[in-house]
Amino acid sequence: MLSAVACFPLERHRLFETRDPDEARDRVGKVFCAHQLSYAGRGRRLFARQNFAQFGHLALSYLAYGEEMIIDAGEIENCYFVRLIRSGSSEIRIGKYQFVGNSRIGSVSSAKLPLSMRWSPDCAHLALKIDRRALERHLSDLLGSAILRPVEFIPELPVDTGRGASYRRLIEFISNELDCDDALMASPLAVAGLEQMLMTSLLTMQPSNYSAALSARVSPAAPRHVHRAEEYIRAHADRPITIGQLAEVAGVHTRTLFEGFQRFRGITPFAMLKAVRLERVHAELKTAGTSGCVSDIALKWGFAHLGRFAQLYRRRFGELPSETLRR
Template identity: 40%
Template sequence: MTQALMTSLGARDVLSRFTLFHTRDLDEARSRVADVFCPHELTFAGCGGEVDTRMQHARIRGVSINRLGYGATVSIDAGCLNDFLLVMMPLAGHAEVRCGAQQIHATPELASVVTPTLPLTKTIYDQCDQIMVKIDRSLLENVCAQHLGHALRKPLEFGLGLPMSSQGGVSWQALVSYVVSEFEHRSPTLASSLAAVQIEHLLVTTLLMVQPNNYRDELLNPSQSIAPRHVRRVEEYIDANADQDLTVGDLAAHANVSTSALFAGFREFRNTTPMAYLKSVRMQRVHEELRDPTSAEKTVTCIATHWGFHHLGHFAIAYKARFGESPSRTREKALA
């Protein structure tokens, strides 16, 4: 990390007015951190028998900037984060981080990007002080889909290590430092809903572009998203009418093209089919509704069938493959 950014992010009092808690109790530390992130196992991994945990938390819509140090060497098993991605940037000290099959030794020179659908374990050493950027998974996937021009066909997966000296790492640090500065100075920018949307969108877009992931080649190749008008028109129609009974014939008629031309356009420019795109949009709508506490009176079956999923066994399998958990689990967490 460059010295200027280290100074701005690593100063002792940065984000201090956003302090959530300070505790020397391991169970309290586990519980309070879980309130922000997710339930996890937290155990001592060193010689000391007491933590000195301090956490700061500042949120802007679907993104939060957190600062966390445990003050002791601890091991954490978080399983799959599921609902969010986490970028962990050590300001001092080091940590061993494993996500899925990847493992890195995180330092101020190497941050970690944790994929929501892959299991996370880590050992954080006693002097480790980290800035942790949490991004809601739904926000991440929606921004990615907007740039691609189509719904995601499979979950996003990122490379784990983000070198801070790389061009992408420097850009990411500068952006995080800017957001922290806005919080620190109580900037009126953050009070503007329009500006807040733009800031969260910029954070997500920057991460998608600078960090290796399974969609980055497509994101960096704009020619793949310049689809002909009839393809884009059908996508817009599906987005607006996904809860209706739609056939390929209906979609072709709306775009005023033949079904063969419609299939060819989706295959060439979207690498999918019109009906697969429809299914993906419907699956995303189910996910959003299951996560909405205001729809608590609706059952999983009711929501699934409303969006056209009538074979519940197949639906549950496809849902878990995409979102990393069962539909009922998504609903349970939303209503907790």
Template identity: 35%
Template sequence: MSLLRGNELFRSGDLDYVRDQVGRVFCPHRLELAGHGARLDARMRTKWLRTIGINLVGYGGEVLVGPGLLNDFLVIMIPLTGHALVRSGNEDIESHPGLATIPHPDRPLTMRWSADCVKLIVRIERSCLEANVREHFGHALDDRPIDFRPDMDVASGYGAGWANLALTIAHDLDDEPSLFDDTLLARTWEQILMLSLFRAQSGFGEPESPARSQIASRRHVNAALAAIRHRVDEPWTIERLAREVGTGKRSLQSAFQDAGSTFTGELRDARLRKARDILRVSAPGSVNVASVFARCGLQHHGRASGRYRALFGERPTDTLQR
């Protein structure tokens, strides 16, 4: 098989050596030959984008593989030839070239590979996947870990599209130079792999009821406003605020728009309220408006003064002189 031909990690019939080399890429695991007289002719090819590993693995003999818990990463295993019985927790999946598996990282994993089974295995760090999903889909996760279905149809639908994408990347990684030698492109395609996997396997994207969506939006806006107003001195950005309230950047921006506001507008108004509090307790001549505005993070004096008057019905100099 020519896939990843320029990235061979090993080819060996030594059981201990194979176990060690595969374990270095994935995790320590049990590896045994299945059946009397079984032989091993294992090979592994590996190439990393940035944090995602693209691997081709075949054992050349019937084997039992027992990684146990994966914990910190996920594997998407697509048989290109042969078949494998995959047990993830209490679920058994008979995997074949039309049916990939994504074992749950928190459930014990055991597998029995046929002698002719060769798999394309995509390794994704769990923390990277969850961070990207939260950033782009926000409320789709809430505070729950990602929980994919353990089987994925790669013969049709979204699953087929995802598998074709992974295969396309694997083929390109053999080219010299490869598109994915570029750090920015590699990062972008990693995001595409992760987000499209989530879309294919989570069921996310089904229409949400308007009432439920509005309740979630109001909750996030209220939490965001409370954070800004109570900790106005902090260097808020929309990304940081979204993480603070447990949603994504785009979801929070949309929620502000639905409420008839914007993040930048609310942050500016909170800083103006702080500036007003300072001006009200300051003696005339002890401070000036420009210095108070700068202290409160208000960079554009003219625009800030205009908004101040709209909010409070007086100029900032009037507040200071009272």
């Protein structure tokens, strides 16, 4: 191992140091995600180091390459990343967004959105990795309903003022604690508390495609007709349901019902029905055993197009229905 000449974040949790770009790509890929790594300029004096600490469904990593590098991760399937740039700068492309990150501008990358970066030679990241299923399950708990689409955050994260600065300090505090003492992370209750805090703060702080639904959740309570429709959907998800039936049960016109769901739940009544049925499929697959049949269970809950069903299921639960059945 190459000797370090300075102290870096998470130094007690050294993962590797290397001058070999192939080794760096493979080692980082094992704890982050598969990606392409290549030199951006003429320099070939890579000196990569990564420190990495896992806690619960989250992890913190310090990573630097010591050379101008291009990282292309493509679509990241199973995790979200919050990156603080400790030094240097990084040209970042996430989905349709492109910007330059530095000590004042961090980034949030989302599952299912392509990610590529060009790091300056002195660039170093302190990154928070969040398991996709954990974040989406937490979001579902906050909303009180299942979600159908992955979370898509606005990628730019200002970290020099406001709530972004508070989030940066929280990540740095945890990094320091990991370097000082293992007592905090040895407590399952403490780890669970940190997970909840980091995920809740990110979901409520950083704009995303669920911001409106989250805002509605903490605004005045949803009206009675929305609750009535929700209760009916949950109680009769195994039966054919029409918008007319829902409006009659709720005691309002269909337009009022749609407006109430959009404002207070961020989805349509039928999107909620689909989400509830998807949850019922998931529950059945977990208990069906080896005699279970994915197609039979999917059809039972109204998913006639099995290819589309498999895509929806994987987006929601991070695995194929057949994988849930095997487990």
